[in-house]
Amino acid sequence: MTRPRQHVAAMAPYALADLGGPDSRPAPSLAQNESFRPPCPGAFEAVAATMADAALYPDPDWTELRSMIASHHGIDPNGILCGSGSLELIGCLARAFSGPHRAVLAPEHAYPYFRSAAQASEARFDTAPESDCTVSADGLLEAVRPDTGCVFLANPGNPTGTRIPAGEIRRLRNNLREDILLVIDEAYGEFADHLDVPVFNMTATGNTVILRTFSKAYGLAGCRVGWGTFPSRIAVEVRKVLNPNNVSSVSQAAARAALQDIAYMRETCVQTAERRDRAARKLATLGIRCLASCTNFLLLDLETRDLARSAEARLRSEGAVLRTQGAAGLPNCLRMTIGPARELDNAICLLETWIREISP
Ligand SMILES: Cc1ncc(COP(=O)(O)O)c(C=O)c1O
Structure with a gap:
């Protein structure tokens, strides 16, 4: 039988984000740090x-x-x-x-x-x-x-x-x-x-x-x-x-x-930062801490691996996909792309609902 080289056989495939939504439908994703705007x-x-x-x-x-x-x-x-x-x-x-x-x-x-x-x-x-x-x-x-x-x-x-x-x-x-x-x-x-x-x-x-x-x-x-x-x-x-x-x-x-069209790219960066900082402030009012981000995403600290998994699953069940971060040694965290306004607002609303549901 043909065999791969040993180090290749021992490797796990690189895990891209799982974009499956409920019923395996692809969900609008906040999981891949794509731009919220189309190209110029x-x-x-x-x-x-x-x-x-x-x-x-x-x-x-x-x-x-x-x-x-x-x-x-x-x-x-x-x-x-x-x-x-x-x-x-x-x-x-x-x-x-x-x-x-x-x-x-x-x-x-x-x-x-x-x-x-x-x-x-x-x-x-x-x-x-x-x-x-x-x-x-x-x-x-x-x-x-x-x-x-x-x-x-x-x-x-x-x-x-x-x-x-x-x-x-x-x-x-x-x-x-x-x-x-x-x-x-x-x-x-x-x-x-x-x-x-x-x-x-x-x-x-x-x-x-x-x-x-x-x-x-x-x-x-x-x-x-x-x-x-x-x-x-x-x-x-x-x-x-x-x-x-x-x-x-x-x-x-x-x-x-x-x-x-560098002006278009710069506008994207400015708008991304405004949306990102607004989202971080809103998440803070829900008691979710985010790291100060210089990018087009936020890292949400859910405090435990179980809470991170629970939030991820709850959002996914409603078609909002965020990315867990165990692969980067941050199993307590979820990463949220500053995606299109509707998806972003929806994800934040779902997090609010999830917090209410898990609160004693
Ligand atoms: C830090 C970092 N480097 C590289 C890449 C890959 O980017 P590209 O689409 O150019 O392959 C990404 C994509 O998410 C990234 O986050």
Whole structure:
């Protein structure tokens, strides 16, 4: 019988959110941190126009897209690689830079895909303690072992929603061994750009990569476009394990159109923050504590695993899907995306009803 490699057989598949509602109907989801807004209007026109050339393969080098990303962020287009979502870039970085003798280190409540990417590369996955659900540079530095090959962290974090200042990221880099690759995943970076200085120029260290995506603030999760800025030596290696022609021509067109309407993206970020903070205040009046979030989601602390499960099941029974966070070491918590107003209000109302039902 054909057998998979041992480390693959031992892996659990990466668990995406279970979107099933009552009677297995798909429910409107607040479980995947998608934007509550459709893509910008220009993206619709751009995609329609690109269909004329859909018989041809896309630009394998993402030339125009890279040039637009570079001019928007003031970085070098030559250091950019694009992925089929930032997931592809995370997987390829792990494949190229971690393995049986090069462990991956991440914060305790890290984005769970980092673990999957490490496991798929046959690398040990180590975690470092956080401080109040916030990445701790000192925690990571103390957890480094002789065979640590990569440090992956998301800033802001998912599922915590918290962030650490650029100065702390630089301190982390300055105190990590030079042979350790530091990957900073900024999937939610646009929601926090107004809070700090960018860290893109850290690629100059030669061993730091910064990733972003069009899936969140730009509302293009379905198009699967991620990108990263890489030191050239690292980009060359990652490129070898990326799928050729990985970003479709329609997706590249949608992403380019999104970059032509930065005002729309910024409006999305502002509206998201307003809705998020309003939701957090409302939840506080119900006695539910949320971590201060810099993203398009809130992490609700339900205090016990049983209460988190009970709330999740109650909401799901009415078609509202939030995500449990056991996979990120936070079994007492539920993550709620700042989704469309109707779904968000409905979820909060259902939480209010659930609290009444379980109150003695
Ligand atoms: C921290 C983080 N990184 C990466 C991703 C993957 O994003 P993409 O859609 O670009 O693959 C997500 C998606 O939720 C995320 O939360």
